Amino acid sequence: MVVCKYWQIAQDLSEKIKHGQYATGELLPSETDLTRLYNTSRETIRKALAELSVAGLIQKVKGKGSIVLNTARFAFPVSDIVTFNELNQSEQMRAQTKVLQLKNQQLPADISSRMRLRQPPATFIQRLRIVNEEPVIVDEDYILKKFVPVITEEQAQNSLYSYFENDLGLKIAYATKMITVETAPADITKLLKLATTDLVVFVRSLTYLQDTSFFQYTISMHRPDKFKFVDFAHRKKL
Amino acid sequence: MVVCKYWQIAQDLSEKIKHGQYATGELLPSETDLTRLYNTSRETIRKALAELSVAGLIQKVKGKGSIVLNTARFAFPVSDIVTFNELNQSEQMRAQTKVLQLKNQQLPADISSRMRLRQPPATFIQRLRIVNEEPVIVDEDYILKKFVPVITEEQAQNSLYSYFENDLGLKIAYATKMITVETAPADITKLLKLATTDLVVFVRSLTYLQDTSFFQYTISMHRPDKFKFVDFAHRKKL
DNA sequence: TAGTGGTCTAGACCACGCC
């Protein structure tokens, strides 16, 4: 499952790209060469290369080969579901989390009506994210009790997703996100120590499990001067 | 190429999903059923379903089937390379474009150094995007003359990408984007008719051709109160 | 236990870039 062939090959190739064994602008070995290198079939190689392509590590050109791309971009991706703690580990940040609130509270009315839910019990968590001694983000989470009955302050302090996935065995599958810029409530601007503006970047997420049940609603409020979102996208036809 | 089987199947299924022939929350026919329906092999069906999955139209669950997702979200995607004119056609917007500047001008120094280019000749275009009689976006494009020697005001007025792809045969492949919130120059805030703030959403894009050559740099400055970015993402393992 | 999706294989033909 996690140890399937094409995934391992993709990991191996991406390691070699990141370590410079395949240089930027150069071609990877051809797909038929790779079948010999990894002793597998061509379709399996192609699945691995497809992974690298969506990740923005290579660009495939018909009749030519797979070109290794320059990958000096990643900064603060909000695309893909990546949580603050996972970022924290991959990036080098002196970051901390302060749990401000943890209580039972219903979903905002607009969300529960949109989800066609009738006031489901939920846990509300408000957390302040601090990077390099500066307050940067206020996160507000609503997590349905149907899936997570109990959350302790310690779990909120550490990674919630690790608790959900590793301890509870929840299968988090996908999310929709919306980024806007809005006037923040006074308590938020105060927490973020905003002086000259009350505009804040709102990232609202609806997160779902593998069986498509709605699971969590998050409002992430970012200091505008610290907000950065980096994306890689292929040109789509239609 | 554009008429390959799995693509047509994906289009057909996505039409049927959007028209409610397969209802939200229900299962699609199984993959083996679909092979019979479309008279093709299972791997081809799977490629089609993979398209629908990345597009956020279905969620596949092992041992169960492909669940049709609720797709009432799309609004103003900056993810995927979609241009203002393409949006304009798909959404219902009374939108217009005003070309403010069109001249020869070099790339900003930080970009040309980052691209390791030495002051390549480029065309500079500044355009104001107006929706429902309101100024919403100022776009500034730098397009390398190496690939597009001449751009007329009429082309800038209409879709540049249509000119590049259909007339010049350029193959636009991918882009990196960065979204930030910054203080805008006075002329921009004036164009966008901003009164209470001078904060503006910057979307900077580097666009590349299929052969990985750098092609275009765009700075898109959005009125913060009109900016909206919607995204769909799958949970990624590492 | 039956049906589902996930993976893998070994072959085939095609369109494209390059020489």
Added chain:
DNA sequence: GCGTGGTCTAGACCACTAC
């Protein structure tokens, strides 16, 4: 013409869900 990636096939085995 040769090598490349893009597509498609018909089969196989496995892991998971549901009953």
